[in-house]
Amino acid sequence: MQAVPTFKPAEPIWRVRLQLFWRGLKSSWAMFAESKIGLTGLGIIIFFAFFGFVLWPIYPWLMEHIAWTPEELEAARNAPYGAISSIYQVYDPVVGYDPLIPGIENPSPPSRRHPLGTNQFGRDILAQLMASTSSEFMLGVLAAVITVVIGTFIGAITAYYGGFVDTFFMRLADVFILFPLVSFLIVLGSMIELTLIKLAFVLGILYGFGQITVILKSQALAVKVKPYIEAAKVAGGGHFHVIFRHIIPNLLPLSFLYMMFNVTGAIFSEAALSFFGLLPGIKVSWGIMIDSAHSGGYILGGRSFQNWWLWMPPGVAITLLCSAFYLVGRGLDEVVNPRLRKR
């Protein structure tokens, strides 16, 4: 009897997979790029990323060479009180100060050396803004990734196994959806000390068991009844194989979409919590900036619009970044949900 010829693909499987993935990515990008909204959001995100990761490290160096005159540098190094040895001391977001601006004049309006002015402690506002950007990003992305991991996994499992597992997680999701998360976080923050990482984890878990699970579960159900799932089982795929190799990859686009909305929520929650002073572990963030402006009485005092640089930039930054992720999410919505596409 002849041996059954085995089929040898011309190319290694992983390369074929990669090509298909790449092609899919390109067409999704084309669809995404059609929506003005999504592009606007992406543009803002890229701007902030640039702002926080590229501009921030070189900012003090940049200022030293562009904004400060040699005389000023000289005077700063030799100032009678609080002389500085390096420009980084001026632009430190947590303890920085400008020796050339006497304490009484702080908060000082935007000037050549301080494009957005200084706050009442002498810290450069722009520096604070930039420094926070990176932590906001990391928090948002970390929380969102955790959410997606949990949500996808739980969604797939509940769809696959059904029964008691299904009911349990769905009721649990009900709890997480219906309850005001920030209020919960507030109380939690008062009981345990939250750092950025811890906060990201908590947010990730809270979101992960909530609405995203419900949505991904229904998507997973739709995938589960597709013929290729049955084919995989017939071919001998075990439970894990089916779940990881087949169901979960189909959930990923939707997960990615909801990740965007979760980033919005994460950044918002962090800002709110730090505004109320419940995140002592975090030294600088946009929320804290607004808080210091508020508790310094600079907002509600009589002439507060004169101190606009204290509280306008951080508020605008939060709003912009949150809405940017939301817009990207909306743009992605049209890619993932064919129903919403324009005619």
Added chain:
Amino acid sequence: MTTLTTYPVLQVENLTMHYTTRKGAVKAVENVSFSLDKGEALGLVGESGCGKTSVALTLLRLLPENAKFLGGHAYFFRDGSDEAHARRAVGKPVKILVDGQGYQGRLLELGRSEIVLEAHMDGRTQPVRLGRDQIARLGVDLTALSDEEMRPIRWKGISMIFQAAMNSLNPVYRVGDQIIEAMQAHMPISVPEARERVAQLFQLVGLDRQLMDRYPHEYSGGMKQRAVIAMALACDPDIIIADEPTTALDVIVQDKILREMRQIQKKLNMSMIYISHDIAVIAEVADKVGVMYAGGLVEFGPSEAIFKSPVHPYTKALMSAFPSIKGEKVKLTALPGEPPDLIKPPSGCRFHPRCPYATEICEREVPQFIEHKPKQYAACWNPLM
């Protein structure tokens, strides 16, 4: 043999419209002309996308925003003594039928005993005076009416049974209430009276009157269809347009409903326009048939004549595609090719790429719609006589 005197309710002349899309203009309806008399059932038949529904929507002025009306007339006739109808027509293009003669033009003045019409006669326009009592039928051009002016005509003059009737019932309101709503929009009728009328209509279409207070999702497909028919009859319209009335139903229910519709039509002496792609349906209900292809009307005439001896090759092909149980075993001939792209339709006669009888002139010039056999019109350079 007695001839039933009948009079026209609708005369459509050279109706043309297209849709503007990103890819270009879809020439959906091209020079369609037909007429409908009282008590007649006209069947418009043709493949999907040939423009049948667009014609109906144009008549009722329900076209979407990207539709552009390009010309033609659709005269909707009422009795000469109908005061409200005449008043609506002032200033509009009209067609007046007087003792067998027709005047076409614009209605200038409407007096108590006479009217003044700016008529197009012998290539000129001149004012014509006519006595009111002379006028048999007064037809107003629907295409010239504004949306607001169309409102009284909608449903009360012409009503429509939409394709996939189950979707034309609003799911959050009771079915009876939706019918009452239609009635109250057009006639001063109190709710108890309206409810009684709905009950009668339901009885007519074969529905239990208690269903009046139920929601659409509690109905079956066939029941919904009947309810929609009842709704179309609610205001006692002159014309009912039924667009694919049975497509969404299974064959048995389909047959039943078609029969009942035919009965109702005969009983109330209604004028109807059936639109369908299924020639079997048309064969069952229509007195006159209009065959449409790629936006144009290719043949028009009494249904028996059309079925027995079609003039246009396309009509013949449609007949061949439908096997007959009683007749001899014929080979089913499928038409080669596909319906044309309406954005760039073929030149000349739009059917010529698929026509087995096409000649050189068919590619060059659009054939005229003329009466090749008695009462049978067709647009063809090589009619099958």
Added chain:
Amino acid sequence: MITRIWQTLTSGMSKYIIVRLLQIILVLYLYMTLVFIILEAQPGDITDIYTANPKITPEAKEAIKEQLGLDKPIYERYFNYLRNFVTGHLGCSFKWGNISPTPDPVCREQRPTWDLIKERLPRTVVLFLTYTIVSFYIGFFMGKLIAWRRGAVIEYLSTVVGVTLFTVFTPWFALLLVWLFAVNFGVVPIGGFINPDSWTNIRQVGSVDCSIGISCSNVVFNHLLLWLGGLTLFWGIVYLWSRRLPYAWQKRAVRWGAVALGLVLAGFFFGGGWPGEVDRVTLARDTKFQFFIWHFEFPAGTIPLFPLALDFVQHMALPILTLTLISFAGTMLLMRNTMLETMREDYVMAAKAKGLPDEVVRDKHAARNALLPVVTSLIFAIAFSVDGGVFTETIFSWPGMGQLLLLSALEQDYPVAIGALVFTGIFALIAHLVADILYAFLDPRIRYD
């Protein structure tokens, strides 16, 4: 007879309500269990959480322990924990001292948590209800209009404005508005709930003696709340009942008659003087521009409720404006999107074919169906609204549940914080239930599951 009742209970609407109620109780149970787990997971003894305040005397500590069952094994503690919430034993505040003439036997000098919650809950309820209804209606109305009259410019503008308002940072935005309206324009008070100056001389309202302990403002406020609730309920029932009337003119007459009746009754109640003890009521304006100072002279021994109620209203104006601005954008955008989808449905075209006027097609057919997904999303957004309430109440110093939650968390007043958290949750759940019932009322398909 029993079978008739059973039949009505297990059919359609009633069945739906009961099922939802049971589900909500289950969810509440899960939530409280979750909170309990987190409490237990704290380092340290759970007793400490409730008694860590140095101000509490040892005897009080024992009493609290006793009442809450903090020294029993974990299973008993869990059961007691659940039971305590039902009976209202939520521990004693660390921060707030007792103000009632008869102090609580367990808490002695400290104010019981339940007392605090009882006082503050109505205030939050009023704020929440008012702004939810207003913002929903505005969002619904604008979304409906924008979708009906298409136009690229309007759509783009509304999207931009909508998204901005939707994602704006709430505390910052609230501060902005406070600064704008209260400090800059000076038309509304900066914050707070009442202007204490207006209330100083009042010692008794009706039959309630409020010279010490219970504040008079609470009494009047609760009356205001009762009236608002009662009127809304009354009008709602009249509206529902009038739907059965056969003629349109009858419906209109009944509804407007009810409106007039309600307003007249309210006018009498609030306008007339109440028996009470006050010398003279001066409603001071604590805003920048003193337009005028209202003096009310009433016969000795009466109190006018109307100017006092006005004091609340003027303090509510800005918080409601803020909350409305933040919330309506979401509703508007969603309404616009669903309306656009609904407009493509066949029954909208059928309605137009029936010769109905344009507005009727838009409102009765298209908008009515577009409403359904919007209400669904509102159900999910309740949690978000409650959060927003927390921020707003704090910034505006509106002494409601939200502010209680935040303040107690900041002060590490754990009993109050936990109690407030659970009650906020309960509040959100009840709102959810109401929204669910409303949805079932709007969409008949869901009742027959």
